[in-house]
Amino acid sequence: AAAKTTTSAPKAVKATSTVDKAQVKAFKEQVEKHLRTTIGTSPEKASKLAWWQALVATVNEDIFGRLTDTQQTHAKNDTRAVHYLSAEFLMGRLTINNLTNLEKFDVAREALKEFGLDINDICEEEPDMALGNGGLGRLAACFMDSLATCNYPCVGYGIHYENGLFRQEIRAGKQVERPDSWREYGCPWEVCRPESVQNIPLGGYVEKQTAPDGSQCSVWHPSSMIKGVPWDIPVVGYRGSSVAILRLWESRSTEQFNWDVFNAGGYVDAQTEKSLAETISKVLYPNDSTEAGKELRLTQQYFFCACSLRDILRRYKRSHHNDFSEFASKIAIQLNDTHPTIAIPELMRLLIDEEGLSYEQAWDITSKSFNYTNHTLLPEALEKWPVYIFEKLLPRHLELIYEINFRFLNGPVEAKWPGNNEMKSKLSIIEEGEVRKVRMANLCVITSEHVNGVAKIHSKLVKEDLFPDYAQLWPNKFCNVTNGVTPRRWILSCNRGLAELYNDVAGKDWPLDLDKCEALKKYADKKEYQDRFMKIKHDNKVALAKTIKELCGVEVDPNALFDVQVKRLHEYKRQHLNLLYIMSLYKSLLEDPDQDIVPQVFIFGAKAAPAYTLAKDIIFAINAVGEKINNDLRIKGKLKVVFIPNYRVSLAEKIIPAADISEQISTAGYEASGTSNMKFSMNGALTLGTMDGANIEIVEQAGIENNFIFGLSVEEVQKLKPRYNPWDYYNADHDLKAVVDWLDSDFFTPGQPGALSSIKSSLLNNGDPFLVLADFASYKAAHQRAQKMFKDKAKWAKAAMINSATMGIFSSDRSIKDYATNIWTLKSQLIKK
Template identity: 60%
Template sequence: MPTAKASKPAKKAAPASAKPDESAQKLSALIHRHLVSTLARHEGSATPHDWWVATALAVRDTIHERMIATQAVHNADNVRRLYYFSLEYLMGRLFGNNLLATDMLETARAALAAHGQDFEKIRDAEVDMGLGNGGLGRLAACFLDSLATMDYPALGYGIYYEFGLFRQQFVNGHQVEHPDNWIRFGNPWEVVRPEYAQEVRVYGRVENVFDDRGNYRPRWVDTKTILGVPHDIPTAGYGTKTVNLLRLWASQSTEDFDLAAFNRGGYFEAVREQTSAETVSKVLYPNDKTENGKELRLMQQYFFVACSLRDIIRRHLRNPANSWANFSGKVAVQLNDTHPAIAVVELMRILVDEENMSLEAAWGIVGQTFAYTNHTLLPEALEKWSVGLFEKVLPRHLQLIYEINSRVLHLVEAKWPGDDGKKRVCSLIEENGGKMVRMANLAVAGSHTVNGVAALHTALLKQDLFPEFDALYPGKFQNKTNGITPRRWLLKCNPRLSDLITKRLGHTDWARDLDLLRGLEKSAGDAAFQSEFMAVKRANKVELAAIIKAECGVEVSPDALFDVQIKRLHEYKRQHLNLLHILALYRRLLQHPGLDIVPRVFVFGAKAAPGYDLAKNIIRAINVIGARINGDARIGGKLKVVFLPNYRVSLAEKIIPAADLSEQISTAGKEASGTGNMKLSLNGALTIGTLDGANVEIKEEVGDENIFIFGLTVEQVAALWARGYNPRDLYNADEELRGVIDWLGSDYFTPGEHGAFGAVHHSLLHGGDPYLLLADFRSYCDAHARVDATYRDKRKWAKMAILNTARMGKFSSDRTIREYAEQIWKLKPARIS
């Protein structure tokens, strides 16, 4: 049986044991066998999708062997495990990652070539896994990669969404949402485990009963039951044999098909229960503008944590050495944002109602089991659910929330006697208007550690968002600056740059130890290396230009500066500040046709939540104004604006290597961290940004001279609001700003359609400019002028780009995970031999 060893960084990716030609022959034969035996396809009629599935299954054979060996070690050694709870996992495509992890990339190329197949065409047949929205889900995916690569025993838990967020299309500039049926043709990476299905109860009522000793024993009765069926997706480590699991729950009905109803002609009645149950895992983030939408989202959150906790308990208690006495010693649960916060109450319910523990004993176990990562400073993003909704869906949990709240308020009273204001802030129940359950307060109270995701973010959590909790629970708050996996976000997505780095450093160790990129610093001023580095960038821009032409029908020059803003569409991320600057440049060129500016291609990628009307109006404004600019011969092609539709991981992997400039322009104090900023900088893009989130730490690492910082600081933002902010004062004082805002508010770009961008225009002037675009506009334009001047000096720009890549070691998710493991999870690696 495999045994655990101390974890050591591998010198290289694990080498193939056989000669390359022999390995390719073996893999070629295995691919052929899966094509014929598993898929029942003849080579002559097989599609690229068939070849991709057959190859994925061949690679999966190796991964499954490693997965079984990994589980054998973990079970035999009764290791402490991390269980990561996240409502999102933005995994993207797994084919390339799994080939890198198993050291089979070149072998697969050769094996497919032996069958006369184009490797890139086969690889492009894979569909992105639609299991996430933005940074939260992509961070979770990076963490899974690092956990396996660093040999930490871990499982990820989430929901197996039938439909992802949505597939985005633009019609007349408008965002139009279509179902993202990512599993229409199946998923070769997953294994369904119906034998580990879990039952989840919802609705019903609570009976107040007493046991034979006179003790109060409430019973949750008349409930509806939903079945959770696990789908396991292996997560292979790079340069190691560890393979952890991502376990995703699909909802099914526990009710049999109603044959009697069907036979009497009630066809819809016969499948009603089944359809209702399956709705729970149907769609990522149902629109919660309606009461039904809110109910479904709460159901989703409870469904996945209830299934996951049951599964954790089953795994724990199957070992005879384990009991409830050592549960928190073997189980570490990380709550990724507030979505899984109901897990705190569900574990309490299991311990109190099913294990007959006292409330005190149960709360002790709960408090030693959970840790919570906060991802936002926006009060509106801290989830709250109405007490009435809780009473309908989870009546027993509502009782326990009041019990927990009583304990919290007792602590508050002991610390601040008679201070009702402190009680109102710390209470799990908000009572402004209708009563609401505050999930963030619940997560803080029920966790032994709470962490922010950048140094600035954590400081603001303690200072502004949770100062009372920081005082109530000294030492509970920590910082864990986010990171990204260098395997996905350099080695895989940018093979040209990866090869250049490996050639210059003389090894591939940097893919497991990103600090080794510091070795590039001494080459930053070398003219020959600068030339090679920028040639890689240009080749990547040529590829992206072809994608832009295919997707948007716009010709762009790879010699222009590629100015990139790719992230979720939200007001605080300020895509519309970028738009104001674009309008300013366009206006300058129209008024001064000979104006000498560096040609630019502005690249956007973003989805707006279906119910977020202002965000969707920003998308339309960028699309419509961009189309006018792109078609205006008067500016000589100096500006191009493209909004690539259906932004997703696989598209990001094409945009990021081609970016020259990275837009990280959120209002200071609003972005928790950001990870796109890290990916772009790692791939040699220079950042233009505010001192917000992880931008602060990126500036510290790359150096003040290698980043373009602008705008108000957190302290200046607070001072501006304190003394009173009127955006009209800036509008009146700045002629150019006034001109572009008036232009935006006219029908110039939409003849005959007045007020097309009224929502954006209103927000800036009449809505109080809540994210301070006007306050930062002039500073932003000045920073862009510095970008223009710097880009003209090719050697200076190349040196800055190289130093950005060289100094991003801190932002590896391996560093982040090591800190979590040592300081929060108390987790030790278990290397698989």
């Protein structure tokens, strides 16, 4: 059948004669078979959802064979495996990604076309798996893709949240949170594994007993039992490599859980108890930076760690029985931030209380198995749990934490700083005070073999500013692994036009070796290639303009400069700096509507933590300013501001390929790494950013002259901070003063004066903690440089191409190989078919 040319959607490619007709036919038959026999409908009646389900069933046929091969290979080789513990995995959609990794996308597209269907349209039916807040969760998802692609033995462990990150609606300019029920109609990728259910004890008390030999031991009498049900999501490596498993735990009630209640009260009360147990995996906490300190959250953390460790032990014992001497050489456990820290005392407890090892043996194993990745320096994000919560939920774990702490303070600390109590209280796992607390990060550092930050500058700050005393004790414990992102999702499947260009200039293996993309550099001066590169960008912008029209009702011109800031809303990320600049640009356009500026579209996407009032105020302000600007005929469409609601992975895949400028404007020292910065650069956006996180390494690769760097450096921020007075900047800069004061008026919020005042207040009365006013002038100047360069089409195209071509080191394959070599000592395995 002749393939018709598809429309201008970004994922569409030209009609392909390369697609094998026999494969298309076979695929088509499989889809129809599944439509009839798995889904129970027919091509005539099927809804789009049914078509998507049949498509997934077809893809799954390919996946499960490879999964078995992978697992058999790893079981046979019995080499070390990594267990990636993360409270979040932000997987997004899987269909296009899996088809791409199986190299079946073109075949599937053609097959669906023969049914009169557009594959992109069908794949819009898939809900995002949004089991994460932002960068940290998405990093875990990229790492799973790379672990599978690079054939490392691994398992990802997390929580099977019934509701992922809230769905954001914008009503009258304000964020409203709605539940995200991603499995409402079932998730066809996941497989329940009842044979691997775990029972997890909770609460109760610890009894001291004297053993026959006179020694003391502790016996935990938990008050309840929770069932952990595993759901497996296969993660397909690129090009027929391995299939890794992401195992997510769902909480259910057990009979034991209900036992007392049944006896005492009967059926209805027992149902209440049941819903309590099920609450544990009900919802993802939407805080991405402040530590909530809620009992339920600690229960979630403990629940998934306890299930995962039992799973790890069960597998280990299958081949090594009860001999734990090889445990640490076979098992590496990576803690994705402090959220899974409780796994440390839980492994100690399992080894001592359940397996009968001595404390010393258990500690030897535990301290050789764990590693910890830090993702933040923000003090309010560092987890500290009140001791009383531990006493209530995990009394035995608390006892073990005290023991670990006692031995640490009286061992290494006393040896290094004899008699120094100040040092002891600084390094202690327990924070003394009115409410005594357990410092989770300290427990991680004390136990782990390696502690890493996520970009060079961040790792330096982790070592020198966050844990300086630990670094004196163990200088070699601290290391860096710069983050990365998977080029399969973030170029190959979201930007098919660019992928084809790379196929042409770099050969078809670039998705496995992103350094190959450097080949594009030598064409960066050539008009023909510049035109092709910018045509790809333009097509992506046309597609995004359509999405913006649908989602925001705003018409934007694809010829305008698309300036994008998409990320969680936080003061340190400084969306309000961007907004102040937009207001100043608007003001200058009102003063001189005929000035010769490049038309610009400012695009935002951001969710705010529901209780973070100022962050929500900033969202409201962006919408209010946008509303005014977009409807102001005086500025002749030279400026548009859009806030795309419900930013998530699947929207990122449409937005990032269409960006000209990537806003990465955090106060230097606050963004640990950033990962969207890498995705934007790969897709040919120029970074307008500060010297923070991985931005530093991005411009190291792409050249400072091809990006727009501004603002205070980390050192300058540290120097200025103690004596900073925002009023000095406000009073000294007329333009800045005017826009800040504008926030107090009702110009953008007719009839509601003061509706935007909280932002002004945070900048002036609250001391502007993130130095927005200090960086304003420099930010404005960077925008002016960008404007100027955008007018020179050839220069811009060249810079964009160089950015894209030089991002090889930001492939998550590189990150994973760094972890595998320097931290996990893992070997890549050849998968036997």
